[in-house]
Amino acid sequence: MADTKREIERKYEGPATGSGAGLPGLTAVPGVASVVGKGVTELDATYFDTADQRLAAHSITLRRRIGGEDEGWHLKLPVADDVRDEIHAPLADTVPHHLSSLVRSRIRDAELVPVVRLRSSRDVHHLLDASGALLAEVSVDRVRAERLDGGEGATQWTEIEAELADGGDPAFLDRVEKKLLKAGLHRSTSTSKLARALEETGAAAKRLTGAPAAPEPPTTAGDHVLAYLRAQRDALVELDPAVRRDLPDAVHQMRVATRRIRNTLRSYTAVLDRTVTDPVRVELKWLAGELGVDRDQEVITERLSAELDELPRALLSGPVHNRVRSWSQRRHAGSRKALIAVLDGRRYLYLLAALDALVSDPPLRKAAGRKPRKVLGKAVRKDFEKLSRLVTKALELPPGKERDLAMHEARKKAKRTRYAAEVAAPALGRAAKSQAKSMKDVQKLLGDHQDSVMSRDALRDLAEKAQEAGESSFTYGVLYGREEQRAAADESALPKAWKKARRKARV
Numbered sequence: 001m002a003d004t005k006r007e008i009e010r011k012y013e014g015p016a017t018g019s020g021a022g023l024p025g026l027t028a029v030p031g032v033a034s035v036v037g038k039g040v041t042e043l044d045a046t047y048f049d050t051a052d053q054r055l056a057a058h059s060i061t062l063r064r065r066i067g068g069e070d071e072g073w074h075l076k077l078p079v080a081d082d083v084r085d086e087i088h089a090p091l092a093d094t095v096p097h098h099l100s101s102l103v104r105s106r107i108r109d110a111e112l113v114p115v116v117r118l119r120s121s122r123d124v125h126h127l128l129d130a131s132g133a134l135l136a137e138v139s140v141d142r143v144r145a146e147r148l149d150g151g152e153g154a155t156q157w158t159e160i161e162a163e164l165a166d167g168g169d170p171a172f173l174d175r176v177e178k179k180l181l182k183a184g185l186h187r188s189t190s191t192s193k194l195a196r197a198l199e200e201t202g203a204a205a206k207r208l209t210g211a212p213a214a215p216e217p218p219t220t221a222g223d224h225v226l227a228y229l230r231a232q233r234d235a236l237v238e239l240d241p242a243v244r245r246d247l248p249d250a251v252h253q254m255r256v257a258t259r260r261i262r263n264t265l266r267s268y269t270a271v272l273d274r275t276v277t278d279p280v281r282v283e284l285k286w287l288a289g290e291l292g293v294d295r296d297q298e299v300i301t302e303r304l305s306a307e308l309d310e311l312p313r314a315l316l317s318g319p320v321h322n323r324v325r326s327w328s329q330r331r332h333a334g335s336r337k338a339l340i341a342v343l344d345g346r347r348y349l350y351l352l353a354a355l356d357a358l359v360s361d362p363p364l365r366k367a368a369g370r371k372p373r374k375v376l377g378k379a380v381r382k383d384f385e386k387l388s389r390l391v392t393k394a395l396e397l398p399p400g401k402e403r404d405l406a407m408h409e410a411r412k413k414a415k416r417t418r419y420a421a422e423v424a425a426p427a428l429g430r431a432a433k434s435q436a437k438s439m440k441d442v443q444k445l446l447g448d449h450q451d452s453v454m455s456r457d458a459l460r461d462l463a464e465k466a467q468e469a470g471e472s473s474f475t476y477g478v479l480y481g482r483e484e485q486r487a488a489a490d491e492s493a494l495p496k497a498w499k500k501a502r503r504k505a506r507v
Helices: 097-102 171-182 193-200 221-244 250-267 274-310 320-343 346-360 372-396 401-428 430-468 474-503
Strands: 003-013 034-049 061-066 072-080 083-089 113-128 134-147 154-164
Touching (some): 113 193, 134 171, 221 320, 250 274, 274 474, 372 430, 430 474
Antiparallel strands (some): 034 061
């Protein structure tokens, strides 16, 4: 079983870490009452990566470490500067499946092999406050590194590492840093020990195909479309581990990235050859659908739970809270299992490969080389005109199932128009940004209406299950009525929201 820790740490080097150097005095750091030495620990870590260093290229490290209180397997995923999520697994001879699955979107079918061995003598010190509580752990690490992946080379260095205690204030590390800098140290230029070992043995992490370090500023219509697609492809790949870990909002964000790519391919057929992109769109629709099972469940549960919390106690009849909770847990467990199977499947890997090929070798049409204003603006206007027809149709229909379906179709088209405007915004400027924002407002209104439709379906199901169990279905009926009122309010608000959106449609 693996567990996760949020790691906030900084590394330092300089003359003060030279041979025989110890830890600079830190008792004067504000808030520190004492510095307690914990002795020297010998650590032996083997780092794993693909032959072309795909993990290191994205500042991800995977190691098997012997020694120390947390010996075992460690996977570190970057969160922000100085912040990483460290996922632990027990010591084993091979990479635990749980950890290898978290990097699958990066490594694809490539094998994980030993690349570097690091042996460190770690002299650990605890910075404690007046109550004896741990503020941070500061260590002097004397490191010896050697290559294991067929290359030759070894190196060694000494560094100081300051790691914030769990739940600590990151500002405390600023105070520690001030003292370390005064002692002649400076922040390490390497993001990790592995990165430094690779750099100093002459084999820094290689950059992945299709992800240039500094892409040229977009100038043509094709440049702008590809820049947007590349950003969304990267977001999809980066969100994969978060989805597998069931982190909040991860499924939603991955679904959004998938939809953005799919809608962009559909909106900008003048730029990209649809005979090549249509099969990719089909696969993106499949993935969005698989992600949607879990996401829709999450939305409905949050909505119903919030409504139950707002109901007066007199309107609560029977074990409603427990039934909604158990209904959600059963469905979530099933959808989670199905989603992980999708991410572990071959079809998903083929889709990732297709997206890589799309941005590295795009099927550009003649319009891709033209100036962006005319080409991108025309695509946005075309989508807006289609949306206008759908909204008009929805408003003309009487309340009921047909109107619900028409508003749902309008919602999907509002998203497409919004994403098309997002692509055009860097080239078209304020007008496109304003249109994207107005489309987001319309989308939100139509989305709330669709959530009400789905919630009513769920409430019917819950009421039936309650009746079968001999429970009262009264509260579900109350909630159903409230959802009907919310939907009616959304329908009444749509004409005004649409009128406002039309005024801002100036692309």
